[in-house]
Amino acid sequence: MDDARPAATTGRYIGQRVARKEDTRLLTGRGVYVDDVGVPGMLHVAFHRSPIARGRIRSIDLSAARALPGVFALVTADDLARFKVDMLSFFLAQPVVPVPVLANGRVTYVGDPVVMVVAQDRYLAEDAAGLIVVEYDEEDPVVTLDDAKTGALVHPDTDSNVAAATGAEELDEDLEAALAAAAHLETLAFRHQRISQSPMETRGVVAQPHGSGELTVYLSCQGPQLCARWFAQALELPQTSIRVISKDVGGSFGLKGQPWREEVAVVLGAMLLRRPLKWIEDRLENLTAANQAREQEITLRAAFDAEGRLVASHADYGLNNGAYPQGADSNIAVMMFLWGAHKLPAFSFRARGWFTNTVGLAAYRGPWAIESLAREVLLDRAARRMGIDPIELRRRNLIRRSDQPWTTPMGLELTDISPAECLDVLLQKVDVAAFRAEQAAARREGRYLGIGFATYIEPTAGSTGVAVLMSESAHLRVEPTGTVTAVVSTHSQGHGTQTTMAQVIADRLGVPYEHVEVYEDDSSRGGYGSGAYGSRQAVAGGGACIRAADLLLARIRESAAHILGVRTDDIVLRNGVLHVTGDKPQTVSLRDLADIAYGDPDRMPDGHAGLEAQYRYRPPPITMTSAAHACIVEVDAQTGFVKIRRWVTSEDCGNMINPAIVEGQIAGGLAQAIGSVLMEEVSFDARGNPTAVTYKDYMLPTIFDVPEFEYHHDASMPSQAEGGFRGVGEGGCIVGPPTLVNAIADALIPFGELELELPLTPARLLAHIEQRPEIARPKPAEASEAPAPAADAPADPVPVAAAAHNVPAPSAPQEPFAPASGARIDGGWKFVLSTPMGPQAFDGRLATDGDQLSGVFIMNMDEAHFTGTVTGNQLKWDLKVTKPMKITLKYEAVVEGDTLTGKCKMGVFGSAKLKGERVKG
Amino acid sequence: MSEHAIQLTINGRAHEARVESRLTLSDFLRGDAGCTGVHVGCEHGVCGACTVMVDGAAVRSCLMLAVQANGAAVTTVEGLADDDGTLHPVQQALRDEYGLQCGFCTPGIVMTLASLTGATPATDPDKVMNALSGHICRCTGYQGIRRAARRLAGLAPTQGAPTHG
Ligand code: FES
Numbered sequence A: 001m002d003d004a005r006p007a008a009t010t011g012r013y014i015g016q017r018v019a020r021k022e023d024t025r026l027l028t029g030r031g032v033y034v035d036d037v038g039v040p041g042m043l044h045v046a047f048h049r050s051p052i053a054r055g056r057i058r059s060i061d062l063s064a065a066r067a068l069p070g071v072f073a074l075v076t077a078d079d080l081a082r083f084k085v086d087m088l089s090f091f092l093a094q095p096v097v098p099v100p101v102l103a104n105g106r107v108t109y110v111g112d113p114v115v116m117v118v119a120q121d122r123y124l125a126e127d128a129a130g131l132i133v134v135e136y137d138e139e140d141p142v143v144t145l146d147d148a149k150t151g152a153l154v155h156p157d158t159d160s161n162v163a164a165a166t167g168a169e170e171l172d173e174d175l176e177a178a179l180a181a182a183a184h185l186e187t188l189a190f191r192h193q194r195i196s197q198s199p200m201e202t203r204g205v206v207a208q209p210h211g212s213g214e215l216t217v218y219l220s221c222q223g224p225q226l227c228a229r230w231f232a233q234a235l236e237l238p239q240t241s242i243r244v245i246s247k248d249v250g251g252s253f254g255l256k257g258q259p260w261r262e263e264v265a266v267v268l269g270a271m272l273l274r275r276p277l278k279w280i281e282d283r284l285e286n287l288t289a290a291n292q293a294r295e296q297e298i299t300l301r302a303a304f305d306a307e308g309r310l311v312a313s314h315a316d317y318g319l320n321n322g323a324y325p326q327g328a329d330s331n332i333a334v335m336m337f338l339w340g341a342h343k344l345p346a347f348s349f350r351a352r353g354w355f356t357n358t359v360g361l362a363a364y365r366g367p368w369a370i371e372s373l374a375r376e377v378l379l380d381r382a383a384r385r386m387g388i389d390p391i392e393l394r395r396r397n398l399i400r401r402s403d404q405p406w407t408t409p410m411g412l413e414l415t416d417i418s419p420a421e422c423l424d425v426l427l428q429k430v431d432v433a434a435f436r437a438e439q440a441a442a443r444r445e446g447r448y449l450g451i452g453f454a455t456y457i458e459p460t461a462g463s464t465g466v467a468v469l470m471s472e473s474a475h476l477r478v479e480p481t482g483t484v485t486a487v488v489s490t491h492s493q494g495h496g497t498q499t500t501m502a503q504v505i506a507d508r509l510g511v512p513y514e515h516v517e518v519y520e521d522d523s524s525r526g527g528y529g530s531g532a533y534g535s536r537q538a539v540a541g542g543g544a545c546i547r548a549a550d551l552l553l554a555r556i557r558e559s560a561a562h563i564l565g566v567r568t569d570d571i572v573l574r575n576g577v578l579h580v581t582g583d584k585p586q587t588v589s590l591r592d593l594a595d596i597a598y599g600d601p602d603r604m605p606d607g608h609a610g611l612e613a614q615y616r617y618r619p620p621p622i623t624m625t626s627a628a629h630a631c632i633v634e635v636d637a638q639t640g641f642v643k644i645r646r647w648v649t650s651e652d653c654g655n656m657i658n659p660a661i662v663e664g665q666i667a668g669g670l671a672q673a674i675g676s677v678l679m680e681e682v683s684f685d686a687r688g689n690p691t692a693v694t695y696k697d698y699m700l701p702t703i704f705d706v707p708e709f710e711y712h713h714d715a716s717m718p719s720q721a722e723g724g725f726r727g728v729g730e731g732g733c734i735v736g737p738p739t740l741v742n743a744i745a746d747a748l749i750p751f752g753e754l755e756l757e758l759p760l761t762p763a764r765l766l767a768h769i770e771q772r773p774e775i776a777r778p779k780p781a782e783a784s785e786a787p788a789p790a791a792d793a794p795a796d797p798v799p800v801a802a803a804a805h806n807v808p809a810p811s812a813p814q815e816p817f818a819p820a821s822g823a824r825i826d827g828g829w830k831f832v833l834s835t836p837m838g839p840q841a842f843d844g845r846l847a848t849d850g851d852q853l854s855g856v857f858i859m860n861m862d863e864a865h866f867t868g869t870v871t872g873n874q875l876k877w878d879l880k881v882t883k884p885m886k887i888t889l890k891y892e893a894v895v896e897g898d899t900l901t902g903k904c905k906m907g908v909f910g911s912a913k914l915k916g917e918r919v920k921g
Numbered sequence B: 001m002s003e004h005a006i007q008l009t010i011n012g013r014a015h016e017a018r019v020e021s022r023l024t025l026s027d028f029l030r031g032d033a034g035c036t037g038v039h040v041g042c043e044h045g046v047c048g049a050c051t052v053m054v055d056g057a058a059v060r061s062c063l064m065l066a067v068q069a070n071g072a073a074v075t076t077v078e079g080l081a082d083d084d085g086t087l088h089p090v091q092q093a094l095r096d097e098y099g100l101q102c103g104f105c106t107p108g109i110v111m112t113l114a115s116l117t118g119a120t121p122a123t124d125p126d127k128v129m130n131a132l133s134g135h136i137c138r139c140t141g142y143q144g145i146r147r148a149a150r151r152l153a154g155l156a157p158t159q160g161a162p163t164h165g
């Protein structure tokens, strides 16, 4: 299979390092970021925010602020009460707990917005914010993951601090036996620190209400179409009344995927006050009140046979969701991809997201990246302990191209991943034997060099299971002037999609790149698309552009053939000129054809005017990108500083549209990886006060921290998607951390196995080198958590967490679940199922006949019928589904009065809570 | 709040304004003078996005007050390219080397490089790199910025790849 694989291809523009269309305006200061927008009558917003992490608001005194000249309005939650707002997740799911736009009675994290100040300028707005006096009844906050398990409820109306849960609640006996019996068991437990996405442009919005009820929202975001749809659904407004404009965006990395509390407050404030409002987040706000990511703990166990082949594995995982996550999450993708490229017979996991009194969870480039970090670090440790070469250990376990198709225990169907082949290429570029000799020599001089390897696969451009991520659209037209305009549902926050989409269109149509202009900045211009999300734009947007260009080219050729009286086959469009081959060779410019198409349509086929086409492309369900990286470091044993001496990448990213842009994505991700391994950390004190609130405390990599990267694309193979592209947006941020950690651990192995405490600051590395006791810091609760063979819930010492598992189980007929005679089951119900994608609401009907149950779920004009059994008020039924994968869902529920509580077992994905409410009347 | 009359030149044009004493130079340039190419990334002097030239030297305009620029000649990123659109050599080098993605950090980097390169005798390359370490770019991993800076400082754009450590 390896030999027969098609090679990556290039075209006149596709595959070329074409200069970016975005750059001239950005280099000359003529970009338009949201803070560059001003509209007549615009007022400015600042927020008065909570200085405490948790408490009840006793009083708000606005009098001094109101008296300040230049203050226009002071808006509190009461003022916004007239608006109904559902703070939807990115997937447009309802939140698990209600998310207030402004704090309503309680504050839940430091930075929680309490009052929105509207004033003539930002200086005055901040003055006024400082004059507001709020009195609180302060309470002890729940800050860390451990706090969440043992502390008070973050949201008093919930039954536990578990925001989301997936995986098996009970340990699987067979799996535990396999782990225990294996020749080698490796366990890795660590915490990942919290990260601020830190786009250089902070969040910002200008909301401009119009008399007609229309609203223009200038927004720093990841995709204007998705954000317009989000506002429409969250505020229950017709989408056509909302226009989101987002021309240039100064980075996002997951933070700006959807509007959040402050942006919504500004939009509502503009509607309330009937004035345009601007809010530009400052860096202090960004580092304290913008949602963050990555605070996690994981205990990964993996068992190997004597030859180093994986036998079984289990992962126990926790994710800090903060108080108001943008979608409560237990991060199922971690589990999907942990062993997604490995020959692992048996896997099981438990994953939970926890509420805390900290700012909420948002996405960050490769949100599931901890899977690669945990796996690759574990593999290196296991290799050292088993005495196997770490590269050899990987090779024994990776799924090669020749092994595929392959289905993983998590149901991932693999057809064309190639991390092993990427590793092969990498090893041609890095002379490991020569390095080992150099390393040995250096150690004799007291210098510590290390080499680290990691491989990974990355799901890109997914179009399965997530309703907002199914397709992208491209509208193309030849203008009357003969140039080509494209309106595409992609969106750049630095991605350069105006460039790459233009390359694809110019290449496919046969027109000069300079004649193609791409627009993606205005929700009113084009069709729905999610924008930059899930490394999808090259694959999904590129595919849409190819198909639309093919349609447009067909129209051009047919029109020209009709007008000239020749066969369509005799017409070729090259460099913007139509060449007629055959008996009467001649050339016609696209401009001349456009003149006729718009000005003299009677000469066109069927008399249709214009030259336009559009296509909405749905890419394959998942397009996989693979890579292997190596890096070489030197750790200074005197200072603990890490110098990265070399970093080599080898990836399979399919056909590349623009190698410079591909490499830019890889490099940007790797720089962020370096930051997360060596320096970045959002930290809190015990009262939940953020302690890194400027860029003097929240350290970001500078030019001296990031080495020159070497790229090798030799392992690339076209994907199944149109154009053969694969996504590369997130990979560097996923494979980078383990590559670097493994190199540092290798360098410092003379001092013993390095404990993984992120970030690996000079102080921590020095402590390891000098064998000093570690800086006091809580450790993951591995002892009490994962390996305990007891049932899962009791492993958490606290009733709060146990409540999460308080679902009916026939084996534990406690008081609330005792059969209540005469419970009425039959009739209509409204259900909410807490899926890994967020809560899903749907209608249904249940009917009983003796001990027989029949029912139907009704969702999206689709019905799912099932039958089951009834025992008293306890119900059981199975439901087979085929999407997003084939799986039998096993339901158990109890009816009490007008409510139904139960769970749905989703195979390897664990169980989801089901709640039902009787439809009255 | 006290107001002060200031006079300065911005990109070669004379400007007069009355400003509050607390108004930062960055806010003045963006708001009053319309130079929105001056980007504000942190407002505390770390990110470098707001860098402009004041009397030829690179300065963080978020750390300077507008009143302090009274009498000065200020150049922003808008003032570098020729009127016919020809890019300044620094801008051209960054464009050729893919030295930007989102472009938010870019104006500051352009101004620092413009203040240090192009002179005779050439500025020491180490000094150029040291100055760049005061700029944060979250997008590019500095690859194209470094290549452009090396070229502008008279070096080969890359160091070349060894076969091992
Ligand atoms: S905005 Fe001036 S240095 Fe960051």
Ligand code: FES
Binding pocket: A200, A250, A251, A494, B099, B100, B101, B102, B103, B104, B105, B106, B136, B137, B138, B139, B140
């Ligand atoms: S290009 Fe985005 S911060 Fe530098």
